[in-house]
Amino acid sequence: xxxxxxxxxxxxxxxRFILKFVLAVMCWAVATVWVYSSLVEKKLDAxxxxxxxxxxTTGDLLLPIxxxxxxxSFLLFAALLAYTMRSVxxxxxxxxxxxxxxxxxxxxxxxxxxxxLCKGEEFQELTSELELMRRGLRENFVLIKxxxxxxxxxxSHIDNAMSEGRLSMxxxxxxxxxxxxxxxxxxxxxx
Amino acid sequence: xxxxIGLTTQKNYRFLLYAYSLVIVLLGxxxxxLGVIWSLPGNLGEGYHNVQAMLRGIQQMLFFRITLFYSxxxxxxxxxxxxxxxxxxxxxxxxxxxxxxxxxxxxxGNLAGIIKFRxxxxxxxMAESMNDVASQYREHIGAVLEHLAFIEEQSQKMxxxxxxxxxxATLKQAAEEITGKSNAIADCLAEIRT
Numbered sequence: 347x348x349x350x351x352x353x354x355x356x357x358x359x360x361x362r363f364i365l366k367f368v369l370a371v372m373c374w375a376v377a378t379v380w381v382y383s384s385l386v387e388k389k390l391d392a393x394x395x396x397x398x399x400x401x402x403t404t405g406d407l408l409l410p411i412x413x414x415x416x417x418x419s420f421l422l423f424a425a426l427l428a429y430t431m432r433s434v435x436x437x438x439x440x441x442x443x444x445x446x447x448x449x450x451x452x453x454x455x456x457x458x459x460x461x462x463l464c465k466g467e468e469f470q471e472l473t474s475e476l477e478l479m480r481r482g483l484r485e486n487f488v489l490i491k492x493x494x495x496x497x498x499x500x501x502s503h504i505d506n507a508m509s510e511g512r513l514s515m516x517x518x519x520x521x522x523x524x525x526x527x528x529x530x531x532x533x534x535x536x537x
Numbered sequence: 538x539x540x541x542i543g544l545t546t547q548k549n550y551r552f553l554l555y556a557y558s559l560v561i562v563l564l565g566x567x568x569x570x571l572g573v574i575w576s577l578p579g580n581l582g583e584g585y586h587n588v589q590a591m592l593r594g595i596q597q598m599l600f601f602r603i604t605l606f607y608s609x610x611x612x613x614x615x616x617x618x619x620x621x622x623x624x625x626x627x628x629x630x631x632x633x634x635x636x637x638x639x640x641x642x643x644x645x646g647n648l649a650g651i652i653k654f655r656x657x658x659x660x661x662x663m664a665e666s667m668n669d670v671a672s673q674y675r676e677h678i679g680a681v682l683e684h685l686a687f688i689e690e691q692s693q694k695m696x697x698x699x700x701x702x703x704x705x706a707t708l709k710q711a712a713e714e715i716t717g718k719s720n721a722i723a724d725c726l727a728e729i730r731t
Contacts, residue, residue, distance in 0.1 A: 360623060368622075387599070408574045438728060501719050
C-alpha cells in the first residue's frame, strides 16, 4: 500500500462532495439545537410555575430530554445522510457510465465519435483528457492510413511496371521511401 | 464492486463512509449533550425555594451553555466530516485524475503504460478499460510493424533483384509477397474507424 501526497486533487468535485455532507450536518445541528433548547426551556418553565418539584439533580432535569432529543435527531440524521449519500452517488453514476461506454467504443477501434458529457455533469476534466486522447489516436491513425495508401499505390506502380516490362530502380526506391515514411508514422507510437 | 452501472466502488466503500459519518455525529452530539449537563450545577438543592432559584439560574445560563457546547461540537463534527469526506472523495477523484494522466500519455502516443490503482481506490473497471484501449492499439501497431519489417526486407531483396536484372518470376514473387503484407496492413488498419 502506498499513500498519495495530494489529497485535494480535484478541488471542484471534492469541494462539492464534501459540502453536501457538511450541509446535511449543519441542517441536523441547527434543528437539534433548536428542538433541544425549546424542549429544555419548556420543561424549565413548567417546573418554575409548578407548585411541586420532585427532581433533585440537573441530570434528572436534562438527561431524559437530552437523550430523547438526540436519539430522534440522530435517527433523522441517519435518514438524511442516507438520502444525501444516495443523491451524491446517483449524480456521479451517469457521467461515469457515459465515459465507460466511450472508452469501450474507443477500445473497440471506433475513433469517430467525440467523447463528451452534458453541461454541468461531473468529470468534465477527465472527459476533456479522453477527448484529447481520442483525437491524438485518430490523427496518428489517419496519418498511418494515408501512408499505407501511398505504400499500396507504390506497389501498384511496381505491378504495372512489371507487367509492362519497365520496372526500374526508381520504382523500388519509391516503395522503400513509402515504407520508411509509413514506419516513421507508426513510430509516433511508443509501445 | 457495487451494483451501480456508472460509479463502481470498492466493497464497503459506501457502508464505511456512512458508518463513519454516523459515528462522528454520534460522538459530537454526545459531547455536546453531556457537556451541557456536566457544565451546570449537579445538585438543585433542598427545598422548594432553593430549587426554584437554581432553576432560574440554570435557565439564565442554559442558552449560553447550549450555544457554547454545540458550537464546539459542530466545529469538531464539521472538521472531522471534511477530513473523512476528503479522504473518501479522493478515492474517486484520485483514480479519475490518474485515468486522465494515462489518457494524456496515450494522446502523446505512449501505449506502453498500464494503470495500477491503490488497494482502496474506486473506478477499477475504468482502469481496466484504459488498459484495454492501450493494449488494443498496441496490438495493432505491433502487427503493422511486423508486416512493415517484412516489406522492408522484401523491398531490399527486390532492389538487389532489379539491380541484378533477375528473372521476372522471382521479382513477381517478391512483389506479390509485398502486396500481401501491404494488404494485411490495410486490413489491420481498417479495423480502426477514423
